[in-house]
Amino acid sequence: MCVLQLYDWSRQSACTYFRSELMEDAESEVEHFEDNSDPGWKANLPWLYYENTPRQTLRRRRRFNMRQALDRDHSRFNRFKFLRFYLARYSIDGHYQGIQELKNQLSVCPMDHADQKTLKKFGTVYNNHCTFFLSELISDELSPPEEANVFYELFLQDGNNELVDVPVLITNYKNEEGRFPNKGRKLKNSWQLVRRFFVLDTLSGIERTGGYKQGFKPSIVRFATKIELQITLDSKREEAIYLPLLRITY
Numbered sequence: 001m002c003v004l005q006l007y008d009w010s011r012q013s014a015c016t017y018f019r020s021e022l023m024e025d026a027e028s029e030v031e032h033f034e035d036n037s038d039p040g041w042k043a044n045l046p047w048l049y050y051e052n053t054p055r056q057t058l059r060r061r062r063r064f065n066m067r068q069a070l071d072r073d074h075s076r077f078n079r080f081k082f083l084r085f086y087l088a089r090y091s092i093d094g095h096y097q098g099i100q101e102l103k104n105q106l107s108v109c110p111m112d113h114a115d116q117k118t119l120k121k122f123g124t125v126y127n128n129h130c131t132f133f134l135s136e137l138i139s140d141e142l143s144p145p146e147e148a149n150v151f152y153e154l155f156l157q158d159g160n161n162e163l164v165d166v167p168v169l170i171t172n173y174k175n176e177e178g179r180f181p182n183k184g185r186k187l188k189n190s191w192q193l194v195r196r197f198f199v200l201d202t203l204s205g206i207e208r209t210g211g212y213k214q215g216f217k218p219s220i221v222r223f224a225t226k227i228e229l230q231i232t233l234d235s236k237r238e239e240a241i242y243l244p245l246l247r248i249t250y
Helices: 014-023 054-058 113-119
Strands: 085-090 096-101 151-157 163-165 168-170 226-230 245-249
Touching: none
Parallel strands: 168 245
Antiparallel strands: 085 096, 085 151, 151 163, 226 245
């Protein structure tokens, strides 16, 4: 519910309950994975958001071993021409559904194999956009997309073949004061970075209690109108990159 509410921290919200009732008493996983964790990751609880500052999260170097090929010669050890991303999937009620390589899951627009390959090629600017009727997502004639009502966590496979968490920035996130701190392109410590996100939500807009189990249609459909995967070069290390950032606007 916290994710579906776009991390709403107002009183009596699901996020506030999660933080005040569950997080305070949970053991932090930082002590077990010092280089690969954040205080927001607690034992036996989903990792929903980051507690470290955005600069600490996005500019960490110690744990990220990867060099990008800036020319055609990418044969040297640990130099990569393509980035390999993976998605952990969770059901609407939080059950883990496995992990899969990123292909076209983050796009409501059609993508062929060439598009998927271009998306993950380092140094490439790729745009994919389309127009469609929202009614197509909930009609009886067309089945909802496979990625509807699925929660995701994004990972990048580094030079050690380890999966590194990729932070998410919801650009229209509203904080407790009613402000939008995630606006703008420049890195700010006022940003709220999160882990778990969705692409298409056709359930929370169902007004009748328990209506989704009875097949009722939603009055509101929410989807990611813009998803941007941002890769930034590290100016202090040759051919190195900072931790990627996934920007989402709902």
